[in-house]
Amino acid sequence: MKDAPAPTRPDTGTPDGLIVPTYEDMLGAHMRIAPHIRRTPVRTSDYLNELTGAQLFFKCENFQEPGAFKxxxxxxxxxxxxxxxxxxxxxxxxxxxxxxxxxxxxxxxxxxxxxxxxxxxxxxxxxxxxxxxxxxxxxxxxxxxxxxxxxxxxxxxxxxxVHSYNDPRVIAGQGTCAREVMEQTDGLDMMVAPIGGGGMVSGTCLTLSTLAPEVQIIAAEPEQADDAYRSFKAGRIIADDAPRTIADGLLVPLKALTWHFVSRHVHDILTASEDEIVDAMKLTWKHLRIVIEPSCAVPLAIILKNPGRFAGKRVGVIITGGNVDLDALPWIKGE
Structure with a gap:
């Protein structure tokens, strides 16, 4: 484990040389990418609402043509x-x-x-x-x-x-997802998304901090790759070099740009175990009837694990992708 605090300017608290995308950048991105992406649906499940005690609105980015929000x-x-x-x-x-x-x-x-x-x-x-x-x-x-x-x-x-997350162009693009969720739902109390490097969470922060600052942003992370959780608690970036988790899309650490958003706008980061992630993945497959990756099951896993935090709330849940190796599902035991 290694600590990597970002240098800051005393006057603004912004890391030196950092180009931070704006809400206007997100709006421009939405216009630019509209011909090349899908406006994915929001789905609900009476069973999952009853199970969690919350009203859950699942933004299905697994329906993008390449199978992911990215x-x-x-x-x-x-x-x-x-x-x-x-x-x-x-x-x-x-x-x-x-x-x-x-x-x-x-x-x-x-x-x-x-x-x-x-x-x-x-x-x-x-x-x-x-x-x-x-x-x-x-x-x-x-x-x-x-x-x-x-x-x-x-x-x-x-x-x-084009960095997968520590890039202002990428974060502005990811922020378009939260804009669509807010247009597709009648108001939310919380938005939950998985966190690895923090691209989707940063985009969510970028959009909601202007569009709906009352919405709490909760990040969800595997216990076995919890460097964002530890960074959040420590107040500085803590990066693991090679964590191991079935949530293979959440293996990378926060960087300066994503830390800028996470440290300022995320309300909390909650973690789930490997078994909890697999159980949530199976529940989603069964009750939403859609294919999602282990990484995308972490938000539902943390909601199930912390029912008191979400009960009675309207919660947006971003399902980030559905590119799954069907011959290596995590609940299938090897020889």
């Missing part, structure tokens, strides 16, 4: 490139969903996309990247290995680096 930020970055930058394409490192979404956006614009992925990433996510034309370079499953391998790939290709 197409919003990826499309904003790709279609925001000027004509001089675009021919060299884009590049990134990702455990899966950002890689597939960036590949999809690049394919729609007709530019190359190079991706560094850990060799342990689910095969379903690798297949999706390749289906959209992304070129994969594999690396060891650690943050340091990703960044070292990516430095070499970026130097070779010259592609514009």
């Amino acid at each position: 197409v919003r930020g990826a499309a904003n970055a790709v279609f925001g490139l000027d004509e001089a930058q675009a021919p060299k394409g884009v590049a990134t490192h990702s455990s899966g969903n950002h890689a597939s979404c960036l590949s999809y956006a690049a394919m729609r614009r007709g530019i190359p996309c190079n991706v560094v992925m850990p060799h342990s990433a689910p095969q379903a996510k690798k297949d999706t990247v390749r289906r959209y034309g992304g070129r994969i370079t594999e690396c060891a499953p650690s943050t340091s290995a990703r960044e070292e391998t990516f430095a070499r790939v970026a130097a070779e290709t010259g592609g514009n680096f």
Whole structure:
């Protein structure tokens, strides 16, 4: 474990050199990406409402064409490139969903996309990247290995680096999801989203801090990859290099830009065990009748674990993705 406090300016508390996206950036992103994403539905379940004592509104980003919310930020970055930058394409490192979404956006614009992925990433996510034309370079499953391998790939290709979450273009794009949720529901008390690096949570903070500041933002994290929870409690970024959890989309640490939003606007971070995540995933499959990833089950898991925090509340729950390896479901025991 290593501590990585971001340097701050005494006058503003904002990390030096940080470009922080604004609400207006989010509105611009929503217009830019509209032709390239789906306005995903919000679903409810009488059974899950009864079970939790809350009114739950599930924003189904697993219905995006690449299967994840990250197409919003990826499309904003790709279609925001000027004509001089675009021919060299884009590049990134990702455990899966950002890689597939960036590949999809690049394919729609007709530019190359190079991706560094850990060799342990689910095969379903690798297949999706390749289906959209992304070129994969594999690396060891650690943050340091990703960044070292990516430095070499970026130097070779010259592609514009689109970070999976620590990028103002990406955060502005992710913020469009919360805007849609607020338009699709008749007011909320809370919004819950999974947190790894914090891109979706930061986008939610960006939007709701202006659009609906009364809505409490709750982040949900696996106990076995709880560096955001520990950062939140410590008041500084605490980064783990290679956590292990079935929620493979939540393995990366907070960075300066996402910490800017999390530290200012998140009301609380709650955690769930591996078994609790699997149970919530199964409940969602059964009662919402949709396919979601383990990472997306963490919000429901923390709601079930902390019923007193959510009972009687109107709660938006962002289901972030549905790219699942059906041959390796977490409740299927191996030989």
